[in-house]
Amino acid sequence: MTQIILKIRHIVLFIIFILVVLCILAKLLNGDGQIFREYSDSSKNKEYIFPDDINHATQLLNEASNKIEALEEKIISLEGRVPKTYPDVKFLNYLNRKRILVTGGAGFVGSHLVDRLMLQGHEVIVADNFYTGRKSNVEQWIGHENFELIHHDIVHPIYIEADEIYHLASPASPPHYMHNPVKTIKTNTLGTINILGLARRLNAKVLIASTSEVYGDPDIHPQPETYWGHVNPIGPRACYDEGKRVSESLTYAYAKQENMKVRVARIFNTYGPRMHMNDGRVVSNFILQALQDDKVTVYGSGEQTRSFQYISDLVEGLVALMNSNYSQPVNLGSPVEHTINEFATIIKTLVGGRSKIVHVSEVEDDPQRRRPDISRAKKILNWEPTVTLNVGLQKTVEYFRQELKRYKYSPRNKFVIGDRP
Numbered sequence: 194m195t196q197i198i199l200k201i202r203h204i205v206l207f208i209i210f211i212l213v214v215l216c217i218l219a220k221l222l223n224g225d226g227q228i229f230r231e232y233s234d235s236s237k238n239k240e241y242i243f244p245d246d247i248n249h250a251t252q253l254l255n256e257a258s259n260k261i262e263a264l265e266e267k268i269i270s271l272e273g274r275v276p277k278t279y280p281d282v283k284f285l286n287y288l289n290r291k292r293i294l295v296t297g298g299a300g301f302v303g304s305h306l307v308d309r310l311m312l313q314g315h316e317v318i319v320a321d322n323f324y325t326g327r328k329s330n331v332e333q334w335i336g337h338e339n340f341e342l343i344h345h346d347i348v349h350p351i352y353i354e355a356d357e358i359y360h361l362a363s364p365a366s367p368p369h370y371m372h373n374p375v376k377t378i379k380t381n382t383l384g385t386i387n388i389l390g391l392a393r394r395l396n397a398k399v400l401i402a403s404t405s406e407v408y409g410d411p412d413i414h415p416q417p418e419t420y421w422g423h424v425n426p427i428g429p430r431a432c433y434d435e436g437k438r439v440s441e442s443l444t445y446a447y448a449k450q451e452n453m454k455v456r457v458a459r460i461f462n463t464y465g466p467r468m469h470m471n472d473g474r475v476v477s478n479f480i481l482q483a484l485q486d487d488k489v490t491v492y493g494s495g496e497q498t499r500s501f502q503y504i505s506d507l508v509e510g511l512v513a514l515m516n517s518n519y520s521q522p523v524n525l526g527s528p529v530e531h532t533i534n535e536f537a538t539i540i541k542t543l544v545g546g547r548s549k550i551v552h553v554s555e556v557e558d559d560p561q562r563r564r565p566d567i568s569r570a571k572k573i574l575n576w577e578p579t580v581t582l583n584v585g586l587q588k589t590v591e592y593f594r595q596e597l598k599r600y601k602y603s604p605r606n607k608f609v610i611g612d613r614p
Contacts, residue, residue: 461526
């Protein structure tokens with residue numbers, strides 16, 4: 194409704210402006226108010242002079258400007274009276290409605306999870322420090338009676354009431370988590386301690402978002418939850434890899450010592466709308482480069498493999514895990530594996546354009562193979578991805594295309610693509 198009002202507002206203002214200009218021109222070019230008078234000098238050349246009516250024209254313009262300004266104020270006042278519309282949510286009574294905290298809820302994964310929980314009719318509290326999250330990801334819920342947004346860094350304790358907690362707070366792309374590795378470690382250690390302490394006090398169920406990075410550069414393929422990993426503890430990615438491993442250790446230490454209800458999701462590569470434009474991951478890199486007719490850069494040989502799941506599938510898995518009675522780690526990812534070269538070709542074909550695929554130096558500690566064994570998720574949660582790569586990529590490409598249209602860029606401020614995982 195607000196967007197419609199804004200469009201009407203712009204149209205009305207434009208029409209008024211055109212009418213004012215036409216009236217002034219008609220006044221100036223016709224009748225007694227004609228501003229151009231022609232006369233001949235001794236050399237028979239034609240010249241023109243401005244009469245006093247130019248003052249009257251200026252007065253008309255000032256009056257029109259004042260009327261337009263008054264109209265703008267009135268439209269703004271009317272907009273404030275129009276109630277904001279929200280997506281239709283399910284009604285739950287007080288017995289079934291839960292109060293759910295989502296840390297990192299303004300991020301890529303968190304915001305989609307918030308959508309799902311809100312549509313189910315629950316009360317949702319988002320705590321985010323906006324390091325990588327954005328208010329625009331959850332703006333559709335701001336002001337809703339079931340939604341609350343808190344600007345908070347989870348490294349510091351938080352004191353609220355909740356029945357369930359989804360702990361998603363942490364930068365997840367290499368450029369972001371390597372930009373401030375100490376902060377990344379703090380978020381995944383102190384932040385997790387704060388959330389687990391809150392859950393213990395509230396006797397709330399808590400889901401910790403872990404990552405496939407806990408497996409490092411794996412020796413076993415595909416990776417089951419029983420695999421302990423092959424991680425470089427002092428490498429450039431260690432702040433995230435080891436931070437998540439410690440986060441899991443803390444979770445199970447609390448569960449054993451305090452008899453808490455915990456869930457751990459090991460999330461594999463995920464893509465979809467609301468991905469950060471400069472997160473430096475494979476999907477966003479390739480799509481942005483292809484849309485801008487830049488070189489599609491593949492790090493290393495391109496024979497590294499990844500599996501990609503669409504965001505809606507991940508959200509289904511997270512909710513199913515939280516609602517289950519299973520407390521051990523569960524892989525959530527796509528079992529369909531592609532080489533980076535194959536993936537670059539798929540995106541280039543889908544987007545079109547004149548981009549060329551080029552190879553550059555490989556990234557340090559870049560895993561060579563990555564694919565989850567999701568047997569546990571199938572058995573325990575009855576879950577597996579359902580969105581095909583082609584369908585998911587089409588939606589993601591369209592999202593990035595619209596984002597680029599909103600961003601007026603020139604060669605000076607085009608998106609600079611960072612390293613991918």
